[in-house]
Amino acid sequence: MDLYQWLLALHVTGAFLLMGGGVIAAILNLTALGRERPSEIVLLFGLIRVAVASILIGSLLALLFGLWLVHEAGYGYGDGWVVTALVLFVLGNAMGGAGGRRDERTAVFARELAAAGDAPSEELRARVHDPVSLALSYGSGLILIAILALMIWKPGA
Amino acid sequence: MLALIRPDGWNLPLFLHVFGAIVVFGATATLAVTGFASRRNDAHNALLARTIARAFILGVLPSWILMRIGAEWIRGKEFPSGADEPGWIGVGYVVSDGTAVLLIVTGILAGLSARRGRVMLAVPILATICVLGYAVAWFAMSGKP
Numbered sequence: 033m034d035l036y037q038w039l040l041a042l043h044v045t046g047a048f049l050l051m052g053g054g055v056i057a058a059i060l061n062l063t064a065l066g067r068e069r070p071s072e073i074v075l076l077f078g079l080i081r082v083a084v085a086s087i088l089i090g091s092l093l094a095l096l097f098g099l100w101l102v103h104e105a106g107y108g109y110g111d112g113w114v115v116t117a118l119v120l121f122v123l124g125n126a127m128g129g130a131g132g133r134r135d136e137r138t139a140v141f142a143r144e145l146a147a148a149g150d151a152p153s154e155e156l157r158a159r160v161h162d163p164v165s166l167a168l169s170y171g172s173g174l175i176l177i178a179i180l181a182l183m184i185w186k187p188g189a
Numbered sequence: 190m191l192a193l194i195r196p197d198g199w200n201l202p203l204f205l206h207v208f209g210a211i212v213v214f215g216a217t218a219t220l221a222v223t224g225f226a227s228r229r230n231d232a233h234n235a236l237l238a239r240t241i242a243r244a245f246i247l248g249v250l251p252s253w254i255l256m257r258i259g260a261e262w263i264r265g266k267e268f269p270s271g272a273d274e275p276g277w278i279g280v281g282y283v284v285s286d287g288t289a290v291l292l293i294v295t296g297i298l299a300g301l302s303a304r305r306g307r308v309m310l311a312v313p314i315l316a317t318i319c320v321l322g323y324a325v326a327w328f329a330m331s332g333k334p
């Protein structure tokens with residue numbers, strides 16, 4: 033394998049870890065939406081941490097080797113599809129991070145409720161179904177899909 | 190640089206193939222993560238068993254089909270005669286067919302686990318083997334050694 037092939041393989045590995053982590057988080061989050069007991073929310077939100085680790089490692093690999101690949105393949109850092117992908121990458125990470133921080137606060141609240149008798153709570157239910165958190169998290173997922181499409185179509189390249 | 194040139198007509202099947210493969214990877218990894226977590230969570234074993242069964246039916250199965258349809262579509266465009274296919278295509282077939290058998294067994298065991306309210310250890314182990322297989326496939330198919 034030459035340098036270009038290695039860079040592409042590592043870039044794609046990053047993309048799989050990043051988007052695959054998003055899929056894990058989405059499945060666990062969708063499951064949490066249907067649960068009432070605080071200890072169940074604690075468990076499901078706790079498992080999302082594995083997805084977050086995959087997302088962080090994948091983001092780093094995809095960005096690092098993606099930027100290197102742009103140079104190696106002879107594209108320009110000012111090309112429209114590259115700039116758009118970078119802007120979307122930053123926006124997606126910011127949205128995912130903001131949604132994740134809100135979910136982390138929900139997990140802390142659920143842990144307190146679980147320790148205090150594990151009774152279902154209307155406030156916990158509202159926090160798990162918080163439309164802002166859901167919009168941030170699922171919006172960042174949609175942005176990742178848009179970036180994948182950009183990487184394949186490379187409009188203007 | 191020739192490797193970078195791709196006819197426009199190949200983009201949609203490639204997108205569907207890669208998108209399906211990513212969702213298969215994530216959904217199968219969910220079976221592994223949730224399955225191993227069930228070993229430490231007796232109180233919520235039934236919930237985790239149901240989560241695994243749903244992730245299999247609603248995530249793994251449809252995305253595997255999408256990945257495979259995309260694969261056949263792009264292969265038909267890239268190698269229309271079927272001749273002179275490079276080795277990385279073979280790696281893709283070995284992994285997707287091999288993991289399909291493992292996934293069928295995993296799905297049956299996931300269904301039994303949900304019915305019994307307890308996750309069988311074989312479920313996360315088989316899912317992990319599939320995930321490792323996917324990693325080999327995506328590395329081979331993107332790097333094209």
